[in-house]
Amino acid sequence: MxxxxxxxxxxxxxxxxxxxxxxxxxxxxxxxxxxxxxxxxxxxxxxxxxxxxxxxxxxxxxxxxxxxxxxxxxxxxxNKEDLDELLIGRLCTGIELPEPDPDRWREQITGVLGRLRDRYLRYPGISRAAFAAAPSNLDTLRVSEGMLALLLAGGVAPQAAAWAMDSLMLYVNAYCLEVSLAESRLGRGDGGWVVSRDELLRRFAALPDTFPATKRHAAELTAGTVHDRFDFTIGLMLDGLATG
Structure with missing residues (x-):
């Protein structure tokens, strides 16, 4: 049979x-x-x-x-959920995992997350397949294992490392989904929802005076590329981890 x-x-x-x-x-x-x-x-x-x-x-x-x-x-x-798991697993097979180096663990884990981000972005919206899924595919678990090893090598306590790994992956998934949604709207010509930096600056400048901080710091609010913001957020999350 x-x-x-x-x-x-x-x-x-x-x-x-x-x-x-x-x-x-x-x-x-x-x-x-x-x-x-x-x-x-x-x-x-x-x-x-x-x-x-x-x-x-x-x-x-x-x-x-x-x-x-x-x-x-x-x-x-x-079923479809099984297919989702297979897709994410296939993407993870191409992720290079470095040998953990206690002196370079931040750089190493940032690199792993960046590579995963780039693979997700090739397939618009694919990161949705990773949400609310319990990791069981061996290829996906290989990446989780590698990230956990990098965090532990950096002196992060095991419980903090476990939750940090989950939070970092969740951010990558959400970031890629947002970028895919924005690109989809641009592709449909839906310019009312996705606007340029110049247009955002114009809108902020036109706000009433009840938004003083937004008007004063419009340049900062609109600065940088989406990948600049990605790197900043990953760095911010890693900064919050106490290491030994």
Whole structure:
């Protein structure tokens, strides 16, 4: 008897993501179509997200792109949540983790977070797949393990390191989602919600005098790129960690 999707998922957690047994194609064009495997499903899902955004990703949409029915996907992937976990795991496979250096731990963990950010931003909205998900994929856990080791090497107490790792990942996810939403609105020509720095300065200058701090410090409020703010926030969070 073939393993169930749930059994396949459990095996992936023990052995890493494999391509799985290809599902047979039926019909006159079956031999010319790409076999249905876990890797084929992941690749197709990423293509959809890259072209159309995460909101467009559904099991039915993936099945259509693979010229099959949703039931063929469920032979390999349990459900949409399982697919989300596979996508985040695939992104994490490309994250380089340095050997922890107590003298450079801040630089090292900032680099890991920056690499994760850049991979998320390639696929608009993909960080939504990481929200409210208990880490169980081995590729995702590898990154968590590496980050925890860096924090501990820096002298951060174990409990603080554990919660800091969770907070840092949450910030990366939220940052990438916000950037993706802004770019999506710009792509739709929705300029009323995403405006330039010059326009923000004009709006702040036009505020009534009941907003004295905002008017006085408009330049500071609008300064820097989004990545400048990313680096600042990561630094701020790391500054708050007491080290031994």
């Amino acid at each position: 073939s393993p169930t999707p749930q059994e396949r998922r459990a095996a992936r957690h023990q052995l890493g993501t494999g391509s799985g047994t290809p599902a047979a194609r039926r019909g006159p064009s079956g031999g010319r179509k790409r076999p249905i495997t876990v890797d084929a499903i992941i690749d197709t899902a990423f293509g959809i997200v890259e072209r159309e955004g995460y909101e467009a990703l559904t099991m039915r949409r993936v099945a259509t792109a693979l010229e099959t029915g949703p039931s063929s996907l469920y032979a390999h992937v349990v």
